[in-house]
Amino acid sequence: MFEYGWFHIAPWGAELSIYFFLIGMAGMSYALSTAPDLFGGKFEALRPVQTPGLLLALVIVGICAPLLILDLGQPGRFLYPIIYFHWTSPLSWGSVFLVLFTACIVGFYWAKHHGNRGDLLKPLAVVGSLLGLSMPLYTGLDLMVNTTREVWATPWMPVMFTVLSISSGTAMIALIAKVMGKTGADVMVILHTILLASVATTFALFLGLVVSLLYGSGEMQQGWQILNSQYGTQIWLLTFVVGILAPLGMLAMPAIGRQPTILVGAGIASMIGAFMVREVLLVAGQLPQLFY
């Protein structure tokens, strides 16, 4: 048997899955940090973690910038999608939103701590939270619009990325609350509810993913085969068991799940899953066409 084929490089590697994970977490951190000023009421319980949450979002954006530069090769290239904006590309929209999101974080922090501009807090919280949650949305859309890659070209991809970001951002805020010792009952109730809902939704979406890969087109099934043979540990152990089943089990009973240590443990487990599922989806979408 003689065969000669060739492999062009896989377009996206680990730096992208790290970026997808981090920027989504930053978006949800911002949304939770600004919730006391946006909603008030019970969300006032989150006030103690507001400043660290904002700073965390800013630090994560600061980490993401060099990641993107590393990926693109040159710093100036980050500006090109804005200068030469192309409306049919989610990456163009994402570049614009990323800049605006960063401005919202800085603006909110300034208005709160230095500018004494209480009137700006609510608008910045609304706009910034929408922009923050548009970060995972655009990363999912960036995959979804590749209509010829069947593993990616599904409308639930951006939904899943957004849900994963909600869980990992909530987990990070829970960790901050635990470290700061601000684990009041109201804080735990809010974080537990959001985390449980997002992990449960991830479970449902994961089942959808499995079914569509198992019984989908030839390309989907090939993606499934590659995932199981090359990335079995990542998808089954780290995503499904550690990232979904374990936190679901820990959070299922509210009386147990609202204990700070349990909540943080479930959060960290869900963060591992949130990263791994992105990693394997990124790979599974690309590899089936390598043989082509």
Place this chain on the structure above:
Amino acid sequence: MAIGLQADPSEGVAGKKRWAMVVDLRRCIGCMACVAACKAEYDVPLGVWRTTVKVKDLGQFPNTKRQFMPRLCNHCDNPPCVRNCPTEATYKHEEGYVLQRYDRCIACRTCIAACPYNARHVLPSNRTRVKIGGVVDKCTFCEHRVSNGLVPACVQTCLGRSRIFGDLNDPKGEVHRLVSNSSTVTLKPEKGTKPQVYYIQPAQKITDQMSAPPVSYAAKADAEAFYRHNKGRQFFGGVL
């Protein structure tokens, strides 16, 4: 209807050209002269290709056949790479070419992800003779030659006249005649990209088999090595 930078398909539009290629697989002998000509025309670096010829043995003994499949950018009428490019670096020319503006390309590789034909690659940034590097590159149907009345380099050098290039809109042209009168197939028609490289002779089954996972031990080992070495970003070290 045009979306983004996609020029409207010019096939069948009076007064407009629609460049296309026909590959007659009955004539391809797998000599790779087209690959060499393309490499020479553009100084295509080692490890990447604008065009190549895929080889695979098909069938079961004693009914076997060595099949050659020249591959290049399909210059689709509905190119997903153009839609997804965030900087308008890649665009659809009104005569059918899908071209690349190197000065705008940020090497985000979205177009590589979008292309179902693996027709794009990243040029290394450390090239010596040609300075264009660290950007995505692809076949251009030799637009610079065609606009000067020549045919693409691969077509010029093809020993068996397997590759035929011309204006699909010219009713007297060879390409028009071949596409009209012969049984041709395109690659992955189900993807909706409307590719403009037509293959004569094979049943769609054969083109599908050509793109199936590797069968031989050596090819499988190559593929597995590729997976192993591409899990992390170290693969891109030195490329961009």
